[in-house]
Amino acid sequence: MSAAEWQIVWFTVWVAALSTLTILPIGLALAFALARGNWPGKSIVETFITLPLVMPPVATGLILLTVLGKHGGGGWFDFRIVFTWRAVLLALSVMSLPLLVRSARTAFEEVNPRLEQIARTLGAGGWRVFFTITVPLAGRGIIGGMLLAFARALGEFGATIMVAGNIPGKTQTISLGIFENVTIGQNAQAYHLLAASVVLAFIAVWSSEFFLRRKKTA
Amino acid sequence: MNFRVMKRLVLASLLCGSLNLRAADITVFAAASLSDVLTKIGANFQAQTGINVEFNFGASSLLAQQIEAGAPADIFFSADEAQMARLENDNLTDPATRKSILANSLVVIIPNDSALQIKSANDLTNADVKQIALADPKAVPAGVYAKAWLEKMQLWPAIEPKVVPTENVRAALAAVASGNVDAGVVYKTDAAISKNVKITYEVPRADGPDISYPMALVKGSLQPDAAKKFLNYLSSKEAGQVFTQYGFLLRE
Numbered sequence: 001m002s003a004a005e006w007q008i009v010w011f012t013v014w015v016a017a018l019s020t021l022t023i024l025p026i027g028l029a030l031a032f033a034l035a036r037g038n039w040p041g042k043s044i045v046e047t048f049i050t051l052p053l054v055m056p057p058v059a060t061g062l063i064l065l066t067v068l069g070k071h072g073g074g075g076w077f078d079f080r081i082v083f084t085w086r087a088v089l090l091a092l093s094v095m096s097l098p099l100l101v102r103s104a105r106t107a108f109e110e111v112n113p114r115l116e117q118i119a120r121t122l123g124a125g126g127w128r129v130f131f132t133i134t135v136p137l138a139g140r141g142i143i144g145g146m147l148l149a150f151a152r153a154l155g156e157f158g159a160t161i162m163v164a165g166n167i168p169g170k171t172q173t174i175s176l177g178i179f180e181n182v183t184i185g186q187n188a189q190a191y192h193l194l195a196a197s198v199v200l201a202f203i204a205v206w207s208s209e210f211f212l213r214r215k216k217t218a
Numbered sequence: 219m220n221f222r223v224m225k226r227l228v229l230a231s232l233l234c235g236s237l238n239l240r241a242a243d244i245t246v247f248a249a250a251s252l253s254d255v256l257t258k259i260g261a262n263f264q265a266q267t268g269i270n271v272e273f274n275f276g277a278s279s280l281l282a283q284q285i286e287a288g289a290p291a292d293i294f295f296s297a298d299e300a301q302m303a304r305l306e307n308d309n310l311t312d313p314a315t316r317k318s319i320l321a322n323s324l325v326v327i328i329p330n331d332s333a334l335q336i337k338s339a340n341d342l343t344n345a346d347v348k349q350i351a352l353a354d355p356k357a358v359p360a361g362v363y364a365k366a367w368l369e370k371m372q373l374w375p376a377i378e379p380k381v382v383p384t385e386n387v388r389a390a391l392a393a394v395a396s397g398n399v400d401a402g403v404v405y406k407t408d409a410a411i412s413k414n415v416k417i418t419y420e421v422p423r424a425d426g427p428d429i430s431y432p433m434a435l436v437k438g439s440l441q442p443d444a445a446k447k448f449l450n451y452l453s454s455k456e457a458g459q460v461f462t463q464y465g466f467l468l469r470e
Binding site: 065069070071080082083165166167168180182183184185 | 277279280282283304348349354356357382383393396397398399
């Protein structure tokens with residue numbers, strides 16, 4: 001693999017990891033609210049979060065481009081979002097959020113609320129209960145969800161190309177690199193990136209399987 | 219509507235579909251920059267001959283790749299000689315039918331509401347020009363031409379970091395029209411299509427590369443006679459007038 005190819009692989013892993021960390025706080029908050037709360041509009045929020053999972057990624061990308069482009073909200077910031085790495089981060093975050101929320105939600109639902117109540121009767125506050133009881137008990141499901149979200153982010157294509165373009169060295173991820181190399185007939189480079197993506201996807205999915213399975217037997 | 223009626227309708231529509239296929243249909247794979255003008259010429263041709271012309275527009279490099287992969291094209295109409303040579307070397311087009319009838323030129327465009335002053339190639343290096351949309355300069359003809367021009371001006375190293383490569387020249391046009399990039403380099407004929415961009419600098423033909431559009435019959439064509447008819451029509455005076463109307467230059 002050439003230096004340019006390593007750069008693409010490194011950038012993809014870096015931005016996918018960053019997007020997973022970015023969505024973690026909001027993802028967990030949403031998952032917990034959906035698992036425990038019973039509030040008006042819950043099913044609507046749930047549907048909205050799931051939309052990027054079922055909509056064509058290109059359509060999600062177009063929404064982001066419209067919202068963040070110069071004639072949308074993008075004009076409010078003094079830095080540019082579209083066609084920069086920030087747009088890649090955003091596209092990956094939006095596309096992978098549903099996977100994290102769904103896994104974490106199931107994990108939260110499986111935590112026995114009595115354990116939380118007991119902690120509370122022993123004097124622990126809401127945050128303390130959440131971080132010392134709920135999250136550790138749901139931990140494997142949360143980590144599994146993070147790995148799934150990370151794997152989804154690694155392979156994102158449609159939304160990214162719409163809102164971030166395909167700029168070598170700046171916004172080009174493995175998927176976009178494969179696409180560009182094939183269209184211009186550089187098959188060798190495409191195969192190098194293909195190999196990298198297979199290895200990365202294998203690691204991500206295999207470790208998420210590991211965490212999800214361990215949870216069942218635990 | 220009951221089920222039986224529906225079934226008949228489906229059957230009837232299937233039959234019509236297969237009848238349509240029987241009429242002479244040709245498929246032309248053509249550069250994105252030709253999309254408006256060829257749609258018009260194709261309609262004129264069909265009105266005269268009854269031969270239906272279907273188009274697949276895209277970056278010539280992508281179309282060449284598709285034809286290499288076995289896509290059913292009858293004619294390839296490229297925006298540069300390199301992509302045509304690529305297919306000819308693979309023995310996929312008929313060299314005897316190859317002809318280059320058109321020329322074009324490059325322009326620098328900015329969004330309509332932009333206040334940028336770009337009056338020379340050198341102005342593209344200004345700090346307020348942050349992102350410049352080009353068709354992918356690695357392969358897509360419009361980008362390859364733009365890169366060749368900027369290399370000739372010895373500005374490419376300064377401009378390359380600002381480049382937002384797009385799938386084809388029309389995508390570069392759209393990126394400028396949406397206001398999401400500061401400027402773009404496209405063909406003069408593309409700039410005329412959009413109301414949301416304005417030409418701020420025309421590349422003198424002496425500065426830029428020779429932009430040439432070759433066309434040829436694809437060897438695997440199932441309708442070679444109809445396709446040759448259309449190739450001849452494209453070189454006719456009548457088609458030439460439409461090309462000129464859309465801003466293309468005819469070579470002699």
